[in-house]
Amino acid sequence: DIQMTQSPSSLSASVGDRVTITCQASHDISNYLNWYQQKPGKAPKLLIYDVSNLQTGVTSRFSGSGSGTAFTFTISSLQPEDIATYYCQQYDNLPLTFGGGTKVEIK
Amino acid sequence: EVLLVESGGGLVQPGGSLRLSCAGSGFTFSSHAMSWVRQAPGKGLEWVSGIVGSGGRTHYADSVKGRFTISRDNSKNTVYLQMNSLRAEDSALYYCAKGLVVITHFDYWGQGTLVTVSS
Numbered sequence: 001d002i003q004m005t006q007s008p009s010s011l012s013a014s015v016g017d018r019v020t021i022t023c024q025a026s027h028d029i030s031n032y033l034n035w036y037q038q039k040p041g042k043a044p045k046l047l048i049y050d051v052s053n054l055q056t057g058v059t060s061r062f063s064g065s066g067s068g069t070a071f072t073f074t075i076s077s078l079q080p081e082d083i084a085t086y087y088c089q090q091y092d093n094l095p096l097t098f099g100g101g102t103k104v105e106i107k
Numbered sequence: 108e109v110l111l112v113e114s115g116g117g118l119v120q121p122g123g124s125l126r127l128s129c130a131g132s133g134f135t136f137s138s139h140a141m142s143w144v145r146q147a148p149g150k151g152l153e154w155v156s157g158i159v160g161s162g163g164r165t166h167y168a169d170s171v172k173g174r175f176t177i178s179r180d181n182s183k184n185t186v187y188l189q190m191n192s193l194r195a196e197d198s199a200l201y202y203c204a205k206g207l208v209v210i211t212h213f214d215y216w217g218q219g220t221l222v223t224v225s226s
Contacts, residue, residue, distance in 0.1 A: 001169070034212040036152075043202055043216035044144075044152065055214065087152055091211045095168045096142075096154040 002027050002090050006099035012107045019075040021102045023088035028068045032092040035064055035073045038101075039084045047086075048073065080106060109133040109215045111203045116220030119193055127188040127220055129203030134215075137161070137181040140206040142213065143188045145199035145222075155201070156188060157210040166210065171197075193224045 003026040013019050023033065031051045036044040046055045048064040051071060061076045075082055083106060088099040115127040129141070142157035156177040157166045165177050176189040186203060200221050204213035 032211070036213075038152075043218055044213070045216070046212055046214050049212040049214075089152075089154075089212070094157075094166045094210070096157070096210065098152040098154065101151045 001095055002029060002093050002097050004088055004090055004097050004099040006086075006088055006102050008102060009100060010103040010105065012105045013078050014107045015078055015080060017078045019078050019082075019104060021073045021086055021088075021104075023066075023071040023073070023099050025069045025071070025090055025092075027092075029090045029092035031067055032090055033064075033066065033071050034089045034091070035062075036087045036089065037082075037084045038087065044087065075104075078104070078106070109205065111205060111215055111217035113201065113203050113217045113220035116201065116222045118223045118225065120226050121194060121224055123193050123224070124189070124191045125193065125222060127190065127201055127203075127222070129186045129188075129217055131184045131186070131203075131205065134205070136184040138208065140208060140210045141179060141186040142204045142206060142210060143177065143186075144202045144204050144213070144216075145197075146202070146219075147196075147199040150199075153199075157206070158186060159210070160208060190222070193222075195224050198222060198224045 005024045035048040038044040052064045085101045143155040174192045179186040200219040202219045203217040205215040
């Protein structure tokens with residue numbers, strides 16, 4: 001199975017800060033990488049698919065980059081509504097696997 | 108509007124069985140792969156199983172292979188997860204998730220149904 005390692009596991013930042021989350025795959029997954037946001041008590045929401053494609057209706061504050069084994073998710077200017085846990089997910093190989101999550105809080 | 112509604116969760120003893128259902132609407136159900144993703148309390152997301160639109164191919168996580176069976180009835184716009192030989196570690200909120208033609212990303216999720224395995 002492909003292991004997805006996210007870092008950090010949690011972070012605290014101020015409103016307006018640029019926030020970056022990394023996701024490392026144990027094997028080359030090309031560009032088969034997605035990002036989700038999960039707010040407390042809610043189902044996950046797709047933000048970005050295939051590394052950098054913004055899902056319809058998702059704010060352009062969110063962006064993604066990377067290829068192969070190293071990927072990055074960025075919030076350009078953190079807002080209070082961005083408080084959530086973020087997950088990466090690969091689909092290069094079954095079983096699909098998720099990263100462990102990054103909990104983002106406001107400082 | 109795309110809607111996914113799960114049902115069938117509950118409390119079951121170890122070794123018992125449950126069948127989860129997920130009814131989809133607002134999209135051409137038979138054209139989309141569907142998956143089940145679970146989340147244990149306070150933990151991360153774990154993909155459990157997926158099925159392509161025709162129902163002809165199914166896939167499972169190693170942790171449930173041989174115990175869980177995914178199926179679908181496109182005439183009822185419903186996907187199922189039959190869970191047998193349940194263990195305490197299967198306790199989780201089970202989400203139904205819609206994919207594309209094949210299993211890639213999940214653009215819509217249900218609200219989940221809670222499964223608790225305990226004596």
